[in-house]
Amino acid sequence: MLRIHELTSEERAVYATLKPECLPEHVAIIMDGNGRWAGHRSLKRFQGHQQGAKSVQLVTETASRIGLPWLTLYAFSLENSLRRPRAEVNFLMRLLKTYLESNVQRMMDNNVRIRYIGRTRELPPEVQDKMAWAAEVTSRNTGTTLTLALNYGGRSELVDAFRSLAAEVEIKHTNPARITEEDIHRHLYTAHMPDPDLLIRTSGEMRLSNYLLWQVAYTEIFVTERLWPDFRGIHLLEAIANFQRRERRYGGLGEGSGEVDEESERIKIAAV
Numbered sequence: 001m002l003r004i005h006e007l008t009s010e011e012r013a014v015y016a017t018l019k020p021e022c023l024p025e026h027v028a029i030i031m032d033g034n035g036r037w038a039g040h041r042s043l044k045r046f047q048g049h050q051q052g053a054k055s056v057q058l059v060t061e062t063a064s065r066i067g068l069p070w071l072t073l074y075a076f077s078l079e080n081s082l083r084r085p086r087a088e089v090n091f092l093m094r095l096l097k098t099y100l101e102s103n104v105q106r107m108m109d110n111n112v113r114i115r116y117i118g119r120t121r122e123l124p125p126e127v128q129d130k131m132a133w134a135a136e137v138t139s140r141n142t143g144t145t146l147t148l149a150l151n152y153g154g155r156s157e158l159v160d161a162f163r164s165l166a167a168e169v170e171i172k173h174t175n176p177a178r179i180t181e182e183d184i185h186r187h188l189y190t191a192h193m194p195d196p197d198l199l200i201r202t203s204g205e206m207r208l209s210n211y212l213l214w215q216v217a218y219t220e221i222f223v224t225e226r227l228w229p230d231f232r233g234i235h236l237l238e239a240i241a242n243f244q245r246r247e248r249r250y251g252g253l254g255e256g257s258g259e260v261d262e263e264s265e266r267i268k269i270a271a272v
C-alpha cells in the first residue's frame with residue numbers, strides 16, 4: 001500500500017517527478033562512509049556507525065511509503081569481519097542487536113518485513129537469536145522486505161550456491177551439462193527475490209566490493225559522494241529519478257538505434 005502522504009514535502013516533490021509505472025522493484029545499497037563521516041566531525045568511528053544505523057531506518061521507511069518491494073542493504077561483509085579491529089566488529093554486532101530491538105516496532109508500523117542474507121550462522125549466537133526474533137515478528141508484514149546482508153560476500157555466496165547445486169545434482173543424478181542460469185539462481189541466498197534494478201553506493205567509491213556479484217549483471221549503478229550517515233529517503237528518491245532517466249538495454253539495442261537492414265549490412269561488410 002502506498003503511503004505517499006507520509007513523505008516529507010521535499011520527498012513528495014521528488015516523488016511527483018517519478019513515473020509510477022517505472023519504479024524499481026529492488027534497490028540494493030552499499031552503505032559506505034560511516035568512518036569518514038565521523039572523522040570529518042572529530043568523532044569516533046563507532047559514532048559514524050550509530051548515525052549510519054539511523055539512516056538505515058529512515059531510508060527503509062521512505063522505501064515502505066513508496067511501496068518499494070525489495071530493499072537490500074550491505075550491512076556487514078565477510079571482509080569487514082576479517083579485516084577490521086575486533087573492537088569495531090564487536091561494536092557493529094552490538095549495534096545490530098540494539099538496532100533490531102529498538103526498530104522492530106517501527107518496522108511493524110511500516111509493514112516492513114526483515115530478512116538476512118550471508119553466512120549468518122557464523123555470527124555470535126545472541127545476535128542470531130535477535131535476528132531470528134525480528135524476522136519472526138515481522139514475517140507476516142506485506143510491505144517492503146528489508147534484507148540485511150550480514151557476514152556476506154558475493155563470491156562466498158556463489159561458493160555456497162555451487163556446493164548446494166552440486167549436492168542436488170548428486171542426489172537427483174542429473175546431468176551437469178544441463179545446469180542452467182536458473183538452476184544457479186535457485187541456489188543463491190536471493191533465490192526468492194528479483195535481481196536489483198538499481199544499486200546505490202554512497203561516499204563516492206566506484207567499486208562493487210564483492211556485493212551481489214551474480215545478481216547485478218544488468219543492474220543500473222548510481223554512485224553518490226554523500227556519506228551514508230547523511231543519506232536520507234529523499235536521496236533514495238533522487239537516485240530513483242536518475243535511474244528512470246536511463247535506458248536499460250540488457251545487451252540489446254536501445255530505442256532510436258535504427259532498424260538494421262540486413263541487405264545493406266551485407267553490402268557494407270562486403271565492401272570492407
Ligand code: FPP
Nearest residue numbers: 031032033034035036049052053075096099
Ligand atoms: C561502511 O562505513 C559501513 C559499514 C561497515 C557497514 C554499514 C554499517 C552500518 C550502516 C551500521 C549499522 C547497520 C545496521 C543495519 C544496524 P566505513 O566504516 O567503511 O566508512 P569509511 O569507508 O568512511 O571508513
